[in-house]
Amino acid sequence: MIPDFDVIVVGAGIEGSACAYTLAKNGQKVLLLEQFPLPHSRGSSHGQSRITRYAYTQDYYTHMMLDSYPLWDTLAQETGVQLFKQCGLLNLGYENGEFLDSVSFAMGRHGMPFQSLSSEEVKRRYPMLNYPPSYAAIFDPNAGSLRADKALAAFHTMFKKYGGVLHDGEPVKVITPGQPLVTVTTTKGHYRGKKVVVATGPWSGKFLEHLGMTLPLQPFCSTAFYWRERKEGTHAPDNFPCVYDNGEGDWRSQVYGLPSDEYPGFVKMALHLGPKVDPDARDDADNKWVRDTMTRYVRDHLPGLEPSVAIAEACIFTTTPDYNPVIDCHPKHSNIIIAVGFSGHGFKLAPAVGKAVTEMVLNKPLSYNMAHFAVSRFTHTPSHL
Structure with missing residues (x-):
């Protein structure tokens, strides 16, 4: 029998992990899939440090950081691990x-x-x-400095404590859109979810082509x-x-x-x-x-x-060409959410990204102006599916 989840998150880097953690914390049954055995150093979220700051030239990021800082503090308190210097x-x-x-x-x-x-x-x-x-x-x-490796591990620890299921070393082969359930096929099995979040980091350009999307990543x-x-x-x-x-x-x-x-x-x-x-x-x-x-x-x-x-x-x-991420629903499949292209400044924003994606999944009022992150700002649109 194919197991069903409220949400399947593809990619256990910092963005996918923050999304999975926040969704599980909000009572969702969540599966988090990662292609490599954890921890790994092949993507964008490894290493010991990342700068975090309020100072941005775009004030909509400063707005998001007003949430990110206390959310990082909450994660540190939950795990008892110092995450910020x-x-x-x-x-x-x-x-x-x-x-x-x-x-x-x-x-x-x-x-x-x-x-x-x-x-x-x-x-x-x-x-x-x-x-x-x-x-x-x-x-x-x-x-100051976020302790990157410890932050990623903290999200994984609390995600599992909130009932989340984490499968690493399990690449996704295909996502099959559908209503009311999306089917995710991996190298090890099949899973179904009411919603799917794609947070596949550097592999997103290749990955999204299979969902009929061509984004300038x-x-x-x-x-x-x-x-x-x-x-x-x-x-x-x-x-x-x-x-x-x-x-x-x-x-x-x-x-x-x-x-x-x-x-x-x-x-x-x-x-x-x-x-x-x-x-x-x-x-x-x-x-x-x-x-x-x-x-x-x-x-x-x-x-x-x-x-x-x-x-x-x-x-x-x-x-991306404007150095803003894409955080939006698939234009043809509203139960597939895309969170990619963070342009080298997404780590510090991860808790706020998790909050934004959770609001989208749960159809809650949005805390941020998501127009800056919309798929529609690019001319490329889905070509099939």
Whole structure:
């Protein structure tokens, strides 16, 4: 007999796991399917750290973060695991430029504290940084680092405690739309659900083609580089914040960094994105230009670090043309919900994404303006099914 569920979630990365957890917490009978044995390092949700922040140029993300922060706190309390390290975030950009103006507007609109720092104030407060006089900063004191691996495991732990069923090492072969039930066929069996949530990360472009959807999703390989401190402890969270440099506004020049914490004595600094990649051939990506770019960056702007890569860890970001995710119902099958394309900034938003998807599944009033995430903003539409 084919087992039935209220909801089947495909993909146990951070977004799918947050959705599954929130749905189970709201009384749904949920099956969470993951193609790889857990934990794994092939997708977008592994590693020890992710920046979380209120500071965004788009105030609709700031709005979502107002929910994400307390929801992360709730998950930490449920599991008894520390998931967040508060050290602040220094947003760097050209003084009086559009980036810093947009960040301060979004923060101010939602009543969030922040500090505007001149180039001289940045240098005085953080002598380990070296940026040109044309630069200024917005400091977000409530930002910091999420413990990524622990956060993902926490969602899985509580999902199962709320009655959820997790199957890892079980790739989905096909989703067969239907009313009132959708059938999901895996390498190990068949399952039926009233609703299905597709959160397949870097594999979403390929996966959604089988559901008649062609979305402009592009996976990129983003390599996190770690750089050794010349003097250990100088870049610890107590005196060095997370850093985001908007550069020229193009993703090829956007750099992020986290203090020496996950690997004591090593600071994480990386480009936001890297070369285009096939998720099934991630390690074939040529990231020499990324390594060379970051080596020059560290040499020029972080004199307290050795300008040679000590550790490199690969991850995949899946982007859309406007760098907003797709969180919407399938245009032809309303009981299939798509949550993909988080463009490298979805981890921190995951609890709010789980809340939004749960509201969609349960037909509740929506907490957020979902027009920013609609399928219809792209010209590509389902071609069959």
